[in-house]
Amino acid sequence: MSDPILRLTGVKTDIAQYxxxxxxxFEVPRGGVTMLLGRNGAGKTTTLRTIMGLWKPHAGEIRxxxxxxxxxxxxxxxxxxxxxxxxxxxxxSDLTVEENIRLAALDGHPIPERLDWIFGAFPALxxxxxxxxxxxxxxxxxxxxxxxxxxxxxxxYLIDEPSKGLAPAIVATLARALKDLKNRGASILMVxxxxxxxxxxxxxxxxxxxGRIVWTGAMAELAGDTGLQERLMGLKMEQA
Amino acid sequence: xxxxxxxxxxxxxxxxxxxVAILLSLAFAPFLFPGSRSLETAxxxxxxxxxxxxYDLLLGYGGxxxxxxxxxxxxxxxxxxxxxxxxxxxxxxxILGALAGTAVAGVVALLTALLSLRVRAIFFAMITLxxxxxxxxxxxxxxxxxxxxxxxxxxxxxxxxxxxRLFDAEVLGQRINGKVVNYYLVxxxxxxxxxxxxxxxNSPFGRxxxxxxxxxxxxxxxxxxxxxxxALATCLSAMIAALAGALFAIWLRYVGPATTLGMxxxxxxxxxxxxxxxxxxxxxxxxxxxxxxxQNYLKSLMGGLSEATAGLPLIPDLLNPDRWLLWLGVLFILxxxxxxxxxxGRLRGTR
Amino acid sequence: MTDTAPTHAPKMTKLPLSxxxxxxxxxxxxxxxxxxxxxxxxxxxxxxxLTVSGLAMGMMIFVIASGMTLVFGLMDVINFGHGxxxxxxxxxxxxxxxxxxxxxxxxxxxxxxxxxxxxxxxxMAVTGALGWGFERVIVRPVYxxxxxxxxxxxxxxxxxxxxxxxxxxxxxxxxxxxETLKGAITFAGAALEKYxxxxxxxxxxxxxxxxxxxxRTKLGLIVRAxxxxxxxxxxxxxxxxxxxxxxxxxxxALAGLGGVMWALYQEIxxxxxxxxxMILVFIVVIIGGLGSVEGCFIGALTVGLVQNYAAFLEPKLxxxxxxxxxxxxxxxxxxxxxxxxKAK
Numbered sequence: 001m002s003d004p005i006l007r008l009t010g011v012k013t014d015i016a017q018y019x020x021x022x023x024x025x026f027e028v029p030r031g032g033v034t035m036l037l038g039r040n041g042a043g044k045t046t047t048l049r050t051i052m053g054l055w056k057p058h059a060g061e062i063r064x065x066x067x068x069x070x071x072x073x074x075x076x077x078x079x080x081x082x083x084x085x086x087x088x089x090x091x092x093s094d095l096t097v098e099e100n101i102r103l104a105a106l107d108g109h110p111i112p113e114r115l116d117w118i119f120g121a122f123p124a125l126x127x128x129x130x131x132x133x134x135x136x137x138x139x140x141x142x143x144x145x146x147x148x149x150x151x152x153x154x155x156x157y158l159i160d161e162p163s164k165g166l167a168p169a170i171v172a173t174l175a176r177a178l179k180d181l182k183n184r185g186a187s188i189l190m191v192x193x194x195x196x197x198x199x200x201x202x203x204x205x206x207x208x209x210x211g212r213i214v215w216t217g218a219m220a221e222l223a224g225d226t227g228l229q230e231r232l233m234g235l236k237m238e239q240a
Numbered sequence: 241x242x243x244x245x246x247x248x249x250x251x252x253x254x255x256x257x258x259x260v261a262i263l264l265s266l267a268f269a270p271f272l273f274p275g276s277r278s279l280e281t282a283x284x285x286x287x288x289x290x291x292x293x294x295y296d297l298l299l300g301y302g303g304x305x306x307x308x309x310x311x312x313x314x315x316x317x318x319x320x321x322x323x324x325x326x327x328x329x330x331x332x333x334x335i336l337g338a339l340a341g342t343a344v345a346g347v348v349a350l351l352t353a354l355l356s357l358r359v360r361a362i363f364f365a366m367i368t369l370x371x372x373x374x375x376x377x378x379x380x381x382x383x384x385x386x387x388x389x390x391x392x393x394x395x396x397x398x399x400x401x402x403x404x405r406l407f408d409a410e411v412l413g414q415r416i417n418g419k420v421v422n423y424y425l426v427x428x429x430x431x432x433x434x435x436x437x438x439x440x441x442n443s444p445f446g447r448x449x450x451x452x453x454x455x456x457x458x459x460x461x462x463x464x465x466x467x468x469x470x471a472l473a474t475c476l477s478a479m480i481a482a483l484a485g486a487l488f489a490i491w492l493r494y495v496g497p498a499t500t501l502g503m504x505x506x507x508x509x510x511x512x513x514x515x516x517x518x519x520x521x522x523x524x525x526x527x528x529x530x531x532x533x534x535q536n537y538l539k540s541l542m543g544g545l546s547e548a549t550a551g552l553p554l555i556p557d558l559l560n561p562d563r564w565l566l567w568l569g570v571l572f573i574l575x576x577x578x579x580x581x582x583x584x585g586r587l588r589g590t591r
Numbered sequence: 592m593t594d595t596a597p598t599h600a601p602k603m604t605k606l607p608l609s610x611x612x613x614x615x616x617x618x619x620x621x622x623x624x625x626x627x628x629x630x631x632x633x634x635x636x637x638x639x640x641l642t643v644s645g646l647a648m649g650m651m652i653f654v655i656a657s658g659m660t661l662v663f664g665l666m667d668v669i670n671f672g673h674g675x676x677x678x679x680x681x682x683x684x685x686x687x688x689x690x691x692x693x694x695x696x697x698x699x700x701x702x703x704x705x706x707x708x709x710x711x712x713x714x715m716a717v718t719g720a721l722g723w724g725f726e727r728v729i730v731r732p733v734y735x736x737x738x739x740x741x742x743x744x745x746x747x748x749x750x751x752x753x754x755x756x757x758x759x760x761x762x763x764x765x766x767x768x769x770e771t772l773k774g775a776i777t778f779a780g781a782a783l784e785k786y787x788x789x790x791x792x793x794x795x796x797x798x799x800x801x802x803x804x805x806x807r808t809k810l811g812l813i814v815r816a817x818x819x820x821x822x823x824x825x826x827x828x829x830x831x832x833x834x835x836x837x838x839x840x841x842x843x844a845l846a847g848l849g850g851v852m853w854a855l856y857q858e859i860x861x862x863x864x865x866x867x868x869m870i871l872v873f874i875v876v877i878i879g880g881l882g883s884v885e886g887c888f889i890g891a892l893t894v895g896l897v898q899n900y901a902a903f904l905e906p907k908l909x910x911x912x913x914x915x916x917x918x919x920x921x922x923x924x925x926x927x928x929x930x931x932x933k934a935k
Contacts, residue, residue, distance in 0.1 A: 075830045090826070094819055095815060099816075106827075362669050363877060366877055369869075369873060370870050370914060374911055377910050378907075503866075507749060514742060570746075576742050
């Protein structure tokens with residue numbers, strides 16, 4: 001196996017006086033989708049935010065492509081090549097869809113091919129190109145959030161629960177786009193509660209509980225072992 | 241003893257010694273420090289302890305910044321002055337005036353609090369600043385009612401004036417005149433008000449306030465109506481400030497915009513709370529005493545230094561006694577950064 | 592997975608008229624106020640005079656308040672020391688104008704404007720630099736704590752104000768307007784002071800340029816996005832702290848410009864003038880909606896007009912009128928006329 005794109009070693013993060021991450025160790029392989037799974041409150045979102053530099057870890061090491069990035073500012077980390085789709089989507093609702101996309105291009109001019117890909121994957125964004133992002137529906141906002149992350153070339157995408165609160169049809173659109181992104185060779189670390197989506201997209205899995213990684217392995221192994229699923233996440237596997 | 245202090249022990253031997261020393265000095269001030277200037281200083285310390293402590297109730301316990309505290313202080317003083325002016329000199333008029341001023345302060349505080357705290361706690365600071373300066377302008381304009389810029393002289397009952405003798409004999413070499421009686425009125429009033437505030441901050445209400453200061457969001461989530469607690473704290477704080485203002489008016493026998501409403505006094509209060517120690521109550525006692533004494537001596541020290549450096553450029557101007565606020569401002573900023581728990585926090589050994 | 596993603600029609604097309612009008616109500620406030628003034632003030636010529644001076648005053652307050660409101664919007668920093676920049680601007684500008692007496696005294700519009708431009712540049716340079724230092728020394732260590740921000744910036748205000756006493760002495764300084772800006776022109780029977788018209792023009796230019804920068808440039812995009820969600824702007828790769836320092840410096844320089852404008856408006860300056868103006872600035876940013884430049888503009892014009900109309904109708908109520916205005920608007924819209932969307 002080649003070098004992982006991202007490696008976390010003993011990462012500990014406190015928020016206010018609470019210990020949230022108690023030493024997180026795992027790797028995100030180059031290429032493919034790594035699913036970060038676990039119960040609510042296990043520390044998945046905190047892990048993504050810590051990688052992004054939005055929370056500062058007080059111990060441990062985070063390496064992107066072999067180079068340590070812990071302690072850098074979020075802006076520096078973004079420029080090292082991490083794209084971020086936060087849990088709340090982080091849409092700028094006062095700005096138009098176009099302005100949201102333009103802001104994501106660091107030099108102010110999105111690459112045309114990238115725009116073509118965005119419009120192909122999410123036609124709604126072209127329709128509402130000049131509308132204020134605040135007037136979009138929840139699903140369209142999620143599409144915009146993903147689109148914004150892919151405007152620049154990224155080594156790695158951090159995507160936090162893209163399916164949250166969305167209608168199945170919209171989830172399908174998003175899933176297709178993410179799958180296409182993966183097929184183009186992207187590396188993605190994704191938090192997802194919807195196990196059927198996680199199983200459809202994921203190649204590798206890291207399961208968290210109580211601020212630690214409790215299991216890592218291939219998605220195929222987890223998907224095929226309902227006992228393991230129940231033990232790790234209390235999941236019942238009877239989705240369509 | 242702990243009952244009187246509402247179970248709030250000083251938690252530091254040195255602090256306890258300081259507090260006892262200040263209490264005894266103030267209790268026996270007319271005999272320990274004879275002379276009208278010393279008595280003036282002692283009375284000012286008593287009243288400012290109450291005024292500062294009532295501000296601490298708001299800032300230190302409630303976590304709310306107000307710039308209208310002198311306005312409430314002034315309401316008590318003006319209430320008393322206007323009542324004696326209209327009704328005539330009597331104890332009834334004094335009491336009525338003080339109560340009326342206090343009631344007005346309470347109502348105004350409640351309305352201000354509900355208007356601004358409902359939205360955002362920082363609005364309170366800005367809105368109180370605007371309202372306080374509008375009221376200050378109004379007071380100087382409505383001269384028929386408030387005496388305008390000149391202020392009002394207050395005629396208080398003769399028993400409280402220097403012309404009155406309680407008895408002919410001297411006590412410890414000191415003649416007990418009406419001024420001394422007046423001082424003890426101020427002292428007793430201040431002591432009662434201070435102990436009342438200690439009771440308030442150590443009650444369940446005070447503890448909820450502290451919880452809100454630590455984390456307003458969580459307190460709201462647990463089920464406390466943050467706005468009501470903060471509004472009530474604002475009211476109590478304003479009413480106690482008004483009572484302190486009434487005591488001040490009785491003591492000075494005068495009230496005017498500069499002595500009660502001025503922004504300078506507001507700054508003094510802020511400074512003392514921060515330097516003494518926010519959220520400690522005792523910080524008001526120690527801070528006020530040190531501050532009032534320093535105010536008297538620091539100015540003369542600066543005057544001396546300014547003269548000594550008269551030949552140098554700029555430095556004499558920086559050391560001019562009129563510029564003492566400059567140095568207090570610097571001291572204030574440094575205390576907020578490096579000394580956020582103030583003198584009391586230091587003595588208690590917390591950060 | 593199928594291709595049946597439904598088309599998501601926007602929900603905004605079929606709103607009733609009253610709902611669609613809602614966001615525009617604040618914009619209508621200023622014209623409504625002007626019409627109301629016309630109805631209340633008996634003589635049309637005094638109404639015109641008052642309206643122009645109200646707009647002039649409003650524009651100056653806007654120039655001062657715009658930086659403060661953006662600083663709050665962007666970094667949640669409330670700067671009580673903003674008034675110091677007004678006073679410093681006024682003193683620096685006045686000093687330059689007094690030194691250029693030969694230019695301001697000459698009856699040449701070109702020379703006069705050049706002198707004013709030089710004074711404004713000097714004032715903005717000094718207050719901009721001062722703002723940079725203020726941000727570094729006073730504000731930077733207290734990010735995230737409103738309580739400490741209020742205390743520390745208030746302390747900074749005291750120190751700055753005292754420094755004015757040290758540098759310029761305690762006296763108020765009288766400063767006459769340049770020769771060609773003195774006096775008034777008569778229009779429709781109303782005397783309109785020339786300088787007030789200039790102030791309205793300058794204020795409009797500042798507003799339109801600020802709007803253009805915010806709407807049309809990349810920097811403007813970053814600032815607008817940062818007001819809503821600074822974290823996400825960082826996650827896209829922008830150093831928001833650097834942008835914030837820039838806005839702080841620009842805001843301080845604008846306050847300096849406002850100080851010079853105010854000095855020439857009043858023709859007298861004192862060390863605590865900044866403090867007095869700040870009362871109006873606070874009212875403006877509160878009723879406008881903290882963080883919103885448009886709201887700040889509408890709020891400033893409203894306050895200027897109300898202050899001038901009230902001073903004419905009932906002089907003693909001038910200052911109280913603005914408090915009443917603030918109370919009324921907060922009851923109507925608790926977050927201000929143009930509420931700012933915040934991610935958190």
